[in-house]
Amino acid sequence: MTRAIALAAVTASLSACALPRSGPTKKEIFAGSEMKQGDAFVVSVNDRVNAVTAINQELGFSAAFQNAGVIGSDTIAPGDVLSLTIWENVDDGLLAGAGANATVLSEVQVDGAGFIFVPYAGRIKAAGNSPEAIRRLITEKLDAQTPDPQVMVTRAAGDGATVTITGKISGQGVYPIQRPTRRLTAMLAHAGGVAVEPDVAQVKVIRGSKTGIVWFQDLYDNPKYDIPLRDGDRILVEADPRSFTALGATGAQSVIPFETRNLSALEAIAQVGGLRTSSADPTGVFVFRNEPETIAKQVLGRDDIMGAQRLIYVLDLTQPNGLFLARDFLIRDGDTLYVTEAPFTQWQKTLSAVTGTANSANSLAAIGQ
Structure with a gap:
């Protein structure tokens, strides 16, 4: 009788409360879709979705920066x-x-x-x-x-025309514009070069009320961005400020900075240590994102939506082309990468909870005898 009472208590407790887990299940995410009276659109990733959402963060200097002429190294400045x-x-x-x-x-x-x-x-x-x-x-x-x-x-x-260089640079300071350092790349090299991975380095130039930002690598790939400098320019070198959040059955759960300029979903998964082989569901890899209206309309094929939309992209890595689709799906700043747990993991937790609690009930029954 005592054992029966204990088992009944176990069953009641499991039905009254949820088992420990890292987030919603795949079924619960689909239940929150707009088609089921939710507030988000759940979209399976395919080649068309990849083509529509593949937006690279392009940076560059405006024509005002590019068209400025090269100044002489002996140009006079206030204070000279x-x-x-x-x-x-x-x-x-x-x-x-x-x-x-x-x-x-x-x-x-x-x-x-x-x-x-x-x-x-x-x-x-x-x-x-x-x-x-x-x-x-x-x-x-x-x-x-x-x-x-x-x-x-x-x-x-006096030094004549000068610029100020700060941030992730080997030699911060105030530098005169001399004949060999009239352009941005030469001045950065004169200051010791960037002190961050070149692939994620951004260079900001502040000139009066105007500001321009460029990828460091583009200074060499696109010579038009190697702009002439002006007296009073402030140059800031910093690492890519973008990041995404990794949650669920991944190797790490935290805010992760971008390690490459264009980060794919597959690279993002690898960057956090991959999927947990003991608990992850490879059919339930989700990317949560607020999409602007123009992209949301193209992804959903609808013209009746207004404003930014909550979209949940689904990647199934078990499909024949699943890894290719994940490789081509680009992660954007502020995305949330979430991997659900496999159904087996939940069953295993339930079994462990039942057997563990039943053992406890048996111990209590033995004490009561």
Whole structure:
């Protein structure tokens, strides 16, 4: 009688509560589909779905960055200090004292707006110009007031045009734009190169109110992205910020960063250690994603849906072409990769719970005798 009571108690407890598991079963996921009054569309992955959803994250610089001309290595910048020497072809000139025909202005600083002041020539735009261009501007201004003036301009102090490089770079710092480092790739090499895997490295250039981002590898694959640098550019090198979440019967359950630029479902499974051979159901590999309206319409073949949609993509690795489909299905930022447990695993848990609890009931019965 005692054993019967204990077994009855086991049966009641198992029916009253669910067995431990890592997430929903395949049946429960399908039960939440839109066709069964749920709020998500469950879609089996095939070649057409792969073609529609295969969106690569393309980065690149706008035309404003690409069309900027190369600046000279001796371009003057605000804060630079110039030295001016002006010769006049008269004994009593505008600037020179009596008995002298040359005037030296040794410390002329370029103000924050980029201008300098030269007596009788007025305000001269210096920033963005080379010393030679400044020399011509001053000469033109003085030529109307003194015969045949001769002007020499040199940079006395300051680095001229500079850029700031930070992030995943071997040598962070402020670097002058010199003749060999006028373009982005040369400047990155001058700073020691990127300190992250090149395949997942991104380079951001901030220029005033404009920002451009490019894959590091594209700087070499597409020379148009090797843009000329400008004074004040801020360059940030960072690793690919994208990630996906792995849950269920996988080798790891956590947020996983992308290790390749284009990550397939098969690579994502391998990246988390593969499927658990003791519990995973290879027919129940799911990818949860919020799809934008345009892609959702193409995937579902419908025009009556509005806004982003919750889509659950199903991969069956046991099908003849299942591994090929998983290889061609691209994972996107924010995806959730979920692998269900095999039905056998649930049965095994039930059996273990019954036999374990029955053994406990037998022990209790033995104590009561």
